[in-house]
Amino acid sequence: MSKLKKYILVVNSGSATLKFKIFNQENFEVAVTGIVEKIGLPGSFIAIEEKSSKRMMMKNYPGGIDSHQQALEVIFSFLKHWKRKIKVIGHRIVHGGQNYTKPTILTKSVLAKLKEYNQLAPLHNPINLSCVNICLKDLPSIKNVAVFDTAFYKTVPEHAFLYAIPYKYYKELGIRRYGFHGISHQYVANKTAEKLNKPLKKLRLITCHLGSGSSVTAIKFGKPIDTSMGFTPLEGVTMGTRSGDIDPSVAFYLMDKLDLDVREVEKILNQKSGLKGIFGYSNDMRDIMIAAGYKIKDYKATKKFNLQEQKQGKLALAMYIYDIVRYIGGYTTVMGGIDYIIFTGGIGERNQTVRNLITKQVRKAWPKVKSLAIPTNEELMIAQQVNDFS
Incomplete structure (x- = not known):
């Protein structure tokens, strides 16, 4: 009698997306992969691929x-024959505060504590936790791990x-830089060491996760020593759409x-600023x-930009490159x-022009610096970290 294979489901939810993968627990090969895009917006899209059977689902809405709940319901309906094979579910949770520094089983008490961090990652944590609750409801016998x-x-x-504000606010309220995109x-740091066939503890890397959200991290001999995102x-x-550093x-x-209130200003800085605000x-x-005058392969803009838009596009791009170079320096x-x-993320992996603009500037000060583009795989990283909980 053949042994029943065991699998890990990984759920990686963003503000308007939901990515998931099912991994074989023994070798971490991907059995199923899928994505839901534009959740909460017109023109939503679901794509799911089952590797072994070549079974696919592609559907426009x-x-x-x-909501993410509706997206997960569609996914679970398609994957109902997988439910008994899944032994653990791993979730990417954006903000764990100071209390959670390793993978953690998501119990009621843990979820209650994590809810306190929703205000600190308003575009991510509430959605992350809603996906956990849906999984707990639909698959109650399976461990969910953050x-x-x-x-x-x-x-x-x-x-x-630390921020240079009264120290008591750190001790009493936990106000400090936390950093994000850590997974x-x-x-990509581990993958870089593997690709170069060098120990990570002998490398000084600056990793740039560049996408809708972007962050830069300094990794010295295997350990992060600073990162651009903060509290x-x-x-x-x-x-x-986020402003980044601001007075x-x-x-x-x-x-x-x-005459704006706190929430209105928060919305401006989180959702109406950044590249969108400038362009x-x-x-x-x-x-x-x-x-800004560059050609993009296999992409056509939905309109012809006028002179003012061209000017603002050049400005937005210049600000973006300058900020990243400033942090790298x-x-x-x-x-x-x-x-x-190391470049990763949607922009970092796929946009060679952006990479070249950044490295050209950096090499004015450090001529010998090298760069690599390495596709990230947060789902695999999560699967490896939750495997022991099955």
Whole structure:
């Protein structure tokens, strides 16, 4: 009698997307992969592929998929024959605060504690936790385990993660830099060492996860020592719709001059700023680069950009590149040198022009620096970390 294979389901939910993979527990080969895009927006799309049977599902939802709950219901309906084979479910949770620095079983008490961090990652944590609750409801006999984006940064020293505000706010309220995209940064750092056939503990890397959300991390001899995102994923470099670094007084000024409340300003900084705020038309880097005069292979902008839009596109791109170079330069100095810049994320992996613009600037100061583009695989990293819980 053949032994029943066991599998790991990994759920990776974003603000408007839901990615998932089912891995063979023994060799981490992908058995099923899928993605749901534009959740809560018109034109939602689901694509699922079952590797062994070549069974596929591709479906457009012109009216949109309303929620992550609806998306998971569609996924579970398609995968109902897999339910008895799944032994553990791994979830990417963006913010784990100071309490959670390793994979953790998601019990009621843990979920209650994690809910306290929703305000610190408003675009991510509430959705992450809603997906957990759906899995607990639909697959109650299976362990759900969290892997935290913030956990990777537990080695960042106190002088790097503290803000220069009264120390009691750190002790009493936990206000500090936490860092995000940790699962991705950890994966590509490990993959870099493997690709170079060198021990990670002998490399000085700066990893750049560049996508709608972007972050830069300094990894010195295998340990992160600083990262661009902070107390929330709002801090750091210019992003798709997030402002990145900003003088806090700007928020106070907006509230005073425009009679806005805290939540309205928070929405401006999280959802209406960054590349979108400067360019005006969209936060899609491909549109911005076309407006700035670059050609993008296999992509056509939905409109012809006028002179003002071209000017704003050039400005948005320049600000984006400048921010990333500024962080790389600072971290290189702090580490006492650099071996490789690693690019990952949607922009980092696929946009060679952006990579070239960044490395060209960095090489003016460090001519010998090398760069690599390494596709991230957060789902595999999560599967490997939750495997022992099955």
